[in-house]
Structures are given as structure tokens and as C-alpha cells.
Amino acid sequence: MSKQELEKVAANGLINRRHLLGLGLAGMGTVASTSLLGADAGLNLEIPGWSKTPGANASGYGSRSRFTDDMQRMAGNPNPLYPGGGASRSPLHQLQGSITPNSLHFERHHAGIPDIDPAQHKLVIHGLVRQPLVFSYEDLLRYPMVSKIYFLECSGNSGSLFGPNPADGSAQSLHGLVSGAEWTGIPLSTLLDEAGVDSEARWINAVGADAASMGRSIPLNRAMDDVMLALFQNGEPVRPGQGYPMRLFVPGCEGNISVKWLTQIKLTREPTHFRDETSKYTDTRLDRKSQQFTFPMGTKSVITAPSGQMKLERQGIYQVTGIAWSGRGSIRRVEVSADGGRTWADAMIDSHQSEKALARFRIPWQWSGGDAVLQSRATDSQGNVQPTRTSLVTEKGNISTYHFHGIQSWAVNTAGDVANVYA
Amino acid sequence: MFTLKKFLTTAAASVSLTIGLSAVIQAQSLGTAINESQLQGFDLIAQPDGSGYPQGSGTAMQGKAIFERRCVACHGMNGEGTNANTRLVGGDMQSEERPIRTVGSYWPHASTLFDYVQRAMPADAPKSLTSSEVYQVIAYILNMNGIVEDSLVLNKETLLQVEMPNKDGFIDSSQAL
Numbered sequence: 001m002s003k004q005e006l007e008k009v010a011a012n013g014l015i016n017r018r019h020l021l022g023l024g025l026a027g028m029g030t031v032a033s034t035s036l037l038g039a040d041a042g043l044n045l046e047i048p049g050w051s052k053t054p055g056a057n058a059s060g061y062g063s064r065s066r067f068t069d070d071m072q073r074m075a076g077n078p079n080p081l082y083p084g085g086g087a088s089r090s091p092l093h094q095l096q097g098s099i100t101p102n103s104l105h106f107e108r109h110h111a112g113i114p115d116i117d118p119a120q121h122k123l124v125i126h127g128l129v130r131q132p133l134v135f136s137y138e139d140l141l142r143y144p145m146v147s148k149i150y151f152l153e154c155s156g157n158s159g160s161l162f163g164p165n166p167a168d169g170s171a172q173s174l175h176g177l178v179s180g181a182e183w184t185g186i187p188l189s190t191l192l193d194e195a196g197v198d199s200e201a202r203w204i205n206a207v208g209a210d211a212a213s214m215g216r217s218i219p220l221n222r223a224m225d226d227v228m229l230a231l232f233q234n235g236e237p238v239r240p241g242q243g244y245p246m247r248l249f250v251p252g253c254e255g256n257i258s259v260k261w262l263t264q265i266k267l268t269r270e271p272t273h274f275r276d277e278t279s280k281y282t283d284t285r286l287d288r289k290s291q292q293f294t295f296p297m298g299t300k301s302v303i304t305a306p307s308g309q310m311k312l313e314r315q316g317i318y319q320v321t322g323i324a325w326s327g328r329g330s331i332r333r334v335e336v337s338a339d340g341g342r343t344w345a346d347a348m349i350d351s352h353q354s355e356k357a358l359a360r361f362r363i364p365w366q367w368s369g370g371d372a373v374l375q376s377r378a379t380d381s382q383g384n385v386q387p388t389r390t391s392l393v394t395e396k397g398n399i400s401t402y403h404f405h406g407i408q409s410w411a412v413n414t415a416g417d418v419a420n421v422y423a
Numbered sequence: 424m425f426t427l428k429k430f431l432t433t434a435a436a437s438v439s440l441t442i443g444l445s446a447v448i449q450a451q452s453l454g455t456a457i458n459e460s461q462l463q464g465f466d467l468i469a470q471p472d473g474s475g476y477p478q479g480s481g482t483a484m485q486g487k488a489i490f491e492r493r494c495v496a497c498h499g500m501n502g503e504g505t506n507a508n509t510r511l512v513g514g515d516m517q518s519e520e521r522p523i524r525t526v527g528s529y530w531p532h533a534s535t536l537f538d539y540v541q542r543a544m545p546a547d548a549p550k551s552l553t554s555s556e557v558y559q560v561i562a563y564i565l566n567m568n569g570i571v572e573d574s575l576v577l578n579k580e581t582l583l584q585v586e587m588p589n590k591d592g593f594i595d596s597s598q599a600l
Contacts, residue, residue: 081497081505082546111549125454126462133454142453194454205468211549213467213542219597264466271597272470273532275539282593284524288516293597328600399521 010345012338013366017348020362073104074172084112084211089176092304098323098350098358100179102234107241108154111212114261118245121209127267130196137245140231143186149357151325153178153297155254155281159401161389166420171307174420180358183249184232189224197267205272206248207264216257217271218250226251252327252356253295256281286397296327298405299386301334301378312416315369321362326380331359333379338365340373340409340423372412373423389422469538473583476537479554480578486563489556493545502567512567516589527568531593533585536561
């Protein structure tokens, strides 16, 4: 199959997504072989050394290949004046699929990670209830649980894109405060029902057992819906950095309200107006009014490869891939552009597209050595379309930098360098 | 007769249904009953309506001494901060092109200041201040912002009277889809 037989679906090298599948792959291989895969007369395959000696024994707890040790979260330098405050970002550019390994799931802490003994930890439900209750970890493990795959995103993710100039960054440094996992836990409504919700209650106030006793207020109608007391993440107990022994999980919403190390739920008529729902995590508009309790994360996608600070070493076929998600539903469509948004082609989305979960998308792209601007645009099951950066910043201003979900532009220059740009 | 038989069958079905449901409910009722009075040292939530404000009191001048000992490393001698996040004083939501948002210019409720300092400050030793020390420190922060007078004795009654400059600056978006 020649290059000309690959169906071009948008300008500047985008190729029909069906070429990702069986028949198309042969075509891609043929094209690639003309420049990359020609027979190398100097290459003689031999049986490698590790095939001639027994390997390591089975182990009690697994670890990754030593050849993948460079795959790391990116954490800022610790601030001695703000002990334990900070974040670490997932290496989106190195990950595939839609589940983030627990060791690489992003973190955000406000006063460090507490070392909690589950035998000493308590969860209290009180306030406007028929009967205040306290639960031990052992008690909670006996409840019927559900497992759901959800994304989690910090509302400050991608916030630098509100800035006037594009930062020199990678998919990880710019967008790494999002991850995906399977969360297992108890529907919060089960525990609230057991305590007996008073008819005057309108909010739950959730507080963690970290040194900041971080709290958030959540409307009761939401808390009784799909909110979970999460005890397991990707099958294992939630890790300390994610709230061990338990955290709240509010699907689709800004990560901060999924309070980690959950120890208190107080039902009240009014929200508490905690610091993290007044001073922080609020969105000041152009008219200087500030929106409070802006929970759902917007319809969003980002190309994870090729992405910022990568270098395309040679011309040919690349698999453009990334993740898409929406706090208001599932992902129905992801389009990709290689010419800065003038023409678009539909990307392939992997099969299972659950509500409020990451969706992996892919589309082949032929780089012929010219300038290109790669973009992706997601549409969710409610019909919400990811906006351009310009329209988002025009609408919201940039006094606040939460909830950025505009289109990311990665420019590829003739040297193959990939960089964050505003296009 | 037919009607009676149907009635009996239905009654029997509902009895077994009731037994089934109560078994499920029992299996899920694993929480231990507790009284609110047992949570006095545990529940730190202070709300704008005055709920959760503890006993204790003090003035801005008392708070200044604590502030200069415990807070200035991050927040500066005059609350000017060491970065935008730690600035406590000044700013104007209306006149500035990019408003500097502080306790004085931005925070809508004085209760938040009590709640946050009590639960999370100082960052290197949270929950190490007594309730009176919290009232004193926040009196000083409010005083630096010109929100309360030097002479005010801040306590659970007077805190309830404090009006923040940006109290009408927020919109509740919690029910937006």
C-alpha cells in the first residue's frame, strides 16, 4: 500500500482512524518501512543472556522494571514554610489506557500525608440526623460496596493556560493533575440513611483527619446521589496519599471536595464556608462576583503524545493519542486537528466509555517535516463541546485560574520540537 | 372465598418481604450510637450563623504578640505575606485590574477566619492555639484590614457581628449542572 492509499481525513497529515485497525496497520507498516524499517545487514539476532539463566523469584509485592524507573510523578520542591503542602503530577505523556497506576496517580495535599492507623481512625456522622453515629474501619469493611471507574481532576489543573503567555511545559507539568482509577466503596447514602437524615438538613460538611483538618461543604442532594465513601483504589486499599484508610469520592467534580482521610460528616442547614470554598477554589468573574461551589469539571481533552517538550526524531506515521473526560457525562466524540483547528478528524475512542471516566483516544498522523499545530476537542454525552482557549478566557477572564478546560495546542516545528502554544 | 384467599396470599407475601427488608437493614446498621456532647473536642466546624464558636476572647493587640511570634515567617510583619497566597491584608475587588484577594478584600465570612485558623494554623503546628489565642490572632488580622477597632474584644458574640467587605461578592453555584 502506498502513502496515497491512506485516507486523509483532515489537513496536514491526519489519517482515517480505521487505519489503527488490522487492515490499516498493514498500510501504516508499509509506509513506515520505506523510511524506518528497511533491512539492516549489520543486525544478526541472537538469544539474549536473560534467556540463558533463570530469572528472579516470585515476590510478595511487585515492582516495575528497572528500565522504567524514569517514569515518575513531578512534585514541586518542598516549601519549608508550608510543610506538606503541594502537589505531584501524573506523567500523562508516558501513560497509556485510561487507568492510572496508584503509584503515579496525582496528589494534592494541604498539610501533608498523615500516617493513619486504621484501628484508631473514626468516621463520625452527626449534626441534623436522627442518631449520630461513629464507624470504625472494620465496621465499614462489612458494608455492601460498589466499584466504579472515574477520573479525578484538581480544579487547578491546566491553570497556567489562563496566563497571558504560553508556559514552556509538558503534558505532565501543564495537565498532570488528572488521573483515572477504579474506586470501590460504600454509597454515602447508605451511611447517611443509617444515621437518619433530618428533613431540615441541606448540606454535608466533610472533614479530613490531616493536619489541616481540611473541610468542604457539599449539597445533601448531591451527597445522596453518586457520592461514595471510597476504601479501595484499583483493587487495593486507598493509599495514604489518596486518603487511607478512607476518602470521600464525588464523581466528576473538582478533586478537592473528595475529602481525603475522611473523619467527620456533619449535616447542617447551611454550608460551613470553609477556607477552601471561599478563599480558594472559587471563581472570580469579570464582573468581580465570585462563583462558589463550582463543582463539575468541564468537558476536556489533552493530547498526551506527541506533546510538549517531546521531539519527533524523524518523519513518518505517529499515533496521536490522549485522554478525554467530562464531569457531566461520558465522552462521545474526540476530534483532532493538525492545523491549529482549521480542519478536524474524528479520533478512535477506546470501547468502554463510562460516565465521568477517562477515555483514551487515538488517530494516526503523518508528519512530513512541516509546521503543525496539534489540537484535540472533546464532546460529551450531554452535547458539551470543549471550548477554545480564547473563548474560555474571554468568557471567564483570568482573575481566577480554576477549571481550565480549553483546547490545548501543541506546535510541532520543522525540527520536530513540540511546544505548548496559544493558537 | 377467592377474595379471601388472594388477601391471605398477599398478606403472607408482605410478611416475608418485611422480614427480608429488616434483615438487610440489620446487616447494614453497624454504626455505633454517639451523642453530640461526645464530639465537643472533635467538631471544629464554625459557621457564619455562630454555631461552633467556642468560649474565649481577646483583642487585636493581644493577637499582635501571637502573630509576631507564630505567623510572620509566612505572613509578614504587617500581613503583607511572602507570596500571593500568604498575603492577608489589602486589595480591592472593584478598583484593581487584577484584584489582590485577601482576608480583607475577598473573604465573605469572618467565621471562615476563625474556622481555618483553629483547624489549620499555624502551618507548622496546627491546632496549637487556644480558642482565646485564635480570637486574638483573627482580631489582629481583621484589625490590620480596618474591619474591627483596636478596642474590640472578640468573642463568640462579637465575632457574629463582624461584617466582611466582600460579604455580597459570592454566588452559590452549587446547584448548577
